[in-house]
Amino acid sequence: MSGLDPMQLEPGLWPFLIATVVKMLVIFTIYMVVVAYTTLAERKVSAWIQDRHGPNRVGPWGLFQVLADGVKNFLKEETMPGEVNKPLFLLAPAVAFTCALVAWAVIPFGAPLPTPWGRIDLVVADLPIGFLYTLAITSIGVYGIVLAGWSSNNKYALLGGLRSSAQMVSYEVAMGLSTVCVLLIAGNVSLPGIIAQQVETSWNIGLLSVAAFLFLVSAFAETNRVPFDLPEAESELIAGYHSEYSAMKFSLFFIAEYANMLTASALFVTFFLGGWDIPFTSWDNTGPATVAKALATFGMFAAKVLFFVFFYIWIRWTLPRFRYDQLMSLGWKFMLPVALAYVVVVASALLGLDAAGIARGTRAFTLSLVGLNAVLLVLLFVILDRGRIISPAASRLERERVERLRRVAAARTTIAPGELR
Amino acid sequence: MGINVKVMERPVGEASYVRATLKGLALTLKHLVDPHRVTIQYPEEKWDLSPRWRGTHRMLTTEDGKAKCVACGLCPTVCPANCIKLVPGEDETGNRYPLVFEIDEFRCIFCGYCQEVCPEEAIHLGRHYENAEFNRERFVYDLERLTAQTHPVSTLWDPADPRGE
Numbered sequence A: 001m002s003g004l005d006p007m008q009l010e011p012g013l014w015p016f017l018i019a020t021v022v023k024m025l026v027i028f029t030i031y032m033v034v035v036a037y038t039t040l041a042e043r044k045v046s047a048w049i050q051d052r053h054g055p056n057r058v059g060p061w062g063l064f065q066v067l068a069d070g071v072k073n074f075l076k077e078e079t080m081p082g083e084v085n086k087p088l089f090l091l092a093p094a095v096a097f098t099c100a101l102v103a104w105a106v107i108p109f110g111a112p113l114p115t116p117w118g119r120i121d122l123v124v125a126d127l128p129i130g131f132l133y134t135l136a137i138t139s140i141g142v143y144g145i146v147l148a149g150w151s152s153n154n155k156y157a158l159l160g161g162l163r164s165s166a167q168m169v170s171y172e173v174a175m176g177l178s179t180v181c182v183l184l185i186a187g188n189v190s191l192p193g194i195i196a197q198q199v200e201t202s203w204n205i206g207l208l209s210v211a212a213f214l215f216l217v218s219a220f221a222e223t224n225r226v227p228f229d230l231p232e233a234e235s236e237l238i239a240g241y242h243s244e245y246s247a248m249k250f251s252l253f254f255i256a257e258y259a260n261m262l263t264a265s266a267l268f269v270t271f272f273l274g275g276w277d278i279p280f281t282s283w284d285n286t287g288p289a290t291v292a293k294a295l296a297t298f299g300m301f302a303a304k305v306l307f308f309v310f311f312y313i314w315i316r317w318t319l320p321r322f323r324y325d326q327l328m329s330l331g332w333k334f335m336l337p338v339a340l341a342y343v344v345v346v347a348s349a350l351l352g353l354d355a356a357g358i359a360r361g362t363r364a365f366t367l368s369l370v371g372l373n374a375v376l377l378v379l380l381f382v383i384l385d386r387g388r389i390i391s392p393a394a395s396r397l398e399r400e401r402v403e404r405l406r407r408v409a410a411a412r413t414t415i416a417p418g419e420l421r
Numbered sequence B: 001m002g003i004n005v006k007v008m009e010r011p012v013g014e015a016s017y018v019r020a021t022l023k024g025l026a027l028t029l030k031h032l033v034d035p036h037r038v039t040i041q042y043p044e045e046k047w048d049l050s051p052r053w054r055g056t057h058r059m060l061t062t063e064d065g066k067a068k069c070v071a072c073g074l075c076p077t078v079c080p081a082n083c084i085k086l087v088p089g090e091d092e093t094g095n096r097y098p099l100v101f102e103i104d105e106f107r108c109i110f111c112g113y114c115q116e117v118c119p120e121e122a123i124h125l126g127r128h129y130e131n132a133e134f135n136r137e138r139f140v141y142d143l144e145r146l147t148a149q150t151h152p153v154s155t156l157w158d159p160a161d162p163r164g165e
Helices: A013-049 A063-075 A086-106 A130-151 A157-186 A191-200 A209-223 A246-270 A291-317 A323-356 A363-384 A394-409 B018-033 B072-079 B113-117 B143-149
Strands: A110-115 A118-122 B055-059 B084-090 B096-104 B123-126
Touching: A013 A063, A013 A086, A013 A118, A013 A291, A013 B018, A063 A246, A063 B113, A086 A130, A086 A246, A110 A291, A118 A130, A130 A157, A130 A191, A130 A246, A130 B096, A157 A191, A157 A209, A157 A246, A157 A323, A191 A246, A191 A394, A209 A246, A209 A363, A246 A291, A291 B018, A323 A363, A363 B018, B055 B143, B072 B084, B096 B143, B113 B123
Parallel strands: none
Antiparallel strands: A110 A118, B055 B123, B084 B096
């Protein structure tokens, strides 16, 4: 794993600074363009799923729709509702937008790139605690929404902000616990380290399928996407936390949502799909670094991330929204216990495999973990995946209440309207 | 929950989330790869109108370019919306012709009675729907405008041939 050695560039401050600034500019540009086009992709995919055409008037196949939307948002009037808490009202979109962007800094997006000045790691900031950093940043992201809801002086916005904070706190727990398994197996909290582990053994989606599933579901909740988009449930809360925002401030929230989606996809890819690793070949992670390898692995990473962005959109146009109590019971009564139990199972399995002398990276290690996960997945999806697990209507208290109501109704002498039908 | 609310028995034991989600995903994917699009891309593609389509009016003309109308007054009489204004005139040879013939297309209900009642087959409804204008006054069509229209005219429903065969 010499490719992941942090000391690669020429020593000195300037090479490091210049390389970092160039990486930041390149990543920022690509990221913003991709985010912009994700909004178009959302509209296009939703149209195709609903047997429509989608935007196709601006430019060929509607490709310039993004520019038209951007110009429109810049030129629109910024309204400032009366009695808002101005500093927080202005701060909120900035917080949401910034947090969505900076989470990307620690995600490795390619094999190291050789340059005349030494090898450059294709990650903006190779933090040794990258994993904790992503957790922290995604948690701060909730402040953008909460502050927007609070400062708007609007009951719907406030309700949206409240919902969002409760939801994010609930799912943060399950998300954190599901990634604990990744840390257990990698023995490392730096994201390049986690990718190196996956290159060495195999992708974590096979070794930790249940954690991958839990992480995916929590990521949907964390990014406020359907089926967990209760903070902006338009049928109940107008537009939730961004009801009072207009023009570019609204646009920042909009960009932040898509940027978050991209970040969550990239995190999933990094934790469970081997990051930039190209499957079924070791060409990309052995031998000296070349430009071709860097480009190919970057392409692979982009392909994986974009697939998950597509998956997000696909889910959005497939599922309806959860009811709020269902959301909470799913988070606390299902995701959290399963994630906790899974941490115990994975920890014991790793301990057992170590005790049995099966080294990590061997075929036996991989096969035994994959087998364990297959069994657990069958248990989870066939036996545990029942409505009674997360439907609060099936709780014992609720059932007792229903029984009591039935007894009361049976004791009544008058004919209830329902009985006439 | 009120006393008289009927409590539904939900099959919560059988209900599934993951499998149901996968089923839904398969359905939306099917539509994604095999869309059944019915959208007509309007300015480029246009809808094929029925021969019985009743749109804005057109006055047919004789070979010498004059309106066929003889100002008999049947159409303003039969018009249920009272949208036709007709002032008859008479030339030196005793032929009647309309001095003023105006149809207020905003009042018109496009019933087609005027076309049906016309003895000279002069006034017709059009197979036409692109009527946008920038002000209301433009929707009162005068005789000049009615004769200048070139769009195809409607074939009214014939009770003797209800299917148009």
